[in-house]
Amino acid sequence: MIKAATFLLLLAFIFLTFADARRIILRLPQSQSHPHPLKSFKVNNATQKNAASCSYTVSIRTSCSSTTYTRDQISLAFGDAYGNQVYAPRLDDPYSRTFERCSTDTFEIYGPCTYQVCYLYLYRSGYDGWKPESVTVYGYYTKSVTFYYNTFIPGDIWYGFDFCNRVASASASS
Template structure:
């Protein structure tokens, strides 16, 4: 440990890991899970958008996954009337009457995904129908979210969504704690 004084922190971690029996004490890679995000845009007139869409989702253990530009993660579109995947047709995501799939990498959740927020940045409107996040690999499908139903035009430049994590049943109904996001 004396030799690590002018060296990097990584050197110290490596040396310390060798001293404790070869087990690495380096921080875990939190970007090791892949998620499939499915978002439907409603068929209402002018429901589609070409604006930037942000996504934020997570679980009860404060594992928060933020996607700054969901448009760039587009994988494919699925025709809701025909379950056929339309991969060969180049187009923009979030068009009216379409279902889009995106692939996102982020830290792994330890409990089921229970909140999802969308943020629209730009000048035109967008009316999503539903959004859903599913784990791609492994046997962690029980951690996937239910559908989050929007069916309204999203406000611009503000997070809008649902938090089903922290809720309490009261005599007056279900009380939800509100999340506040600054970015």
């Protein structure tokens, strides 16, 4: 009986170790990259108006080293490698205590249906400052994806990640 229990514990340990290793390997490319400004980023309004509507859940975790709260205007844009883009012009609401330090805010956003989300940019306008830790996008037709910021967002510029070239080259090689 003790041998069987020990064997099961060993199997559970091995399984959990490999499951954690898989999770770490999947996160390595994003965790090694840093967000960057994108001066030429344009919101694609044509995609918003001419496409089928899908629902996305966006979860934004504000860092514990951020300002206590922000009154800044926060916008979000994300999309896929094929030009489908979802745009949320205003996520902030200072009256509802959105984006407080050490908090997670969840938003339901509607926009055109996308393939796998591979880029995400945030836009901040104001004087308070704000430091998101991470942004996770969940969609019905796509796998969830998390973008790790953990840095203050500069003002009046789109700031974020674009992994679309990695996605395109990975699917071309398979």
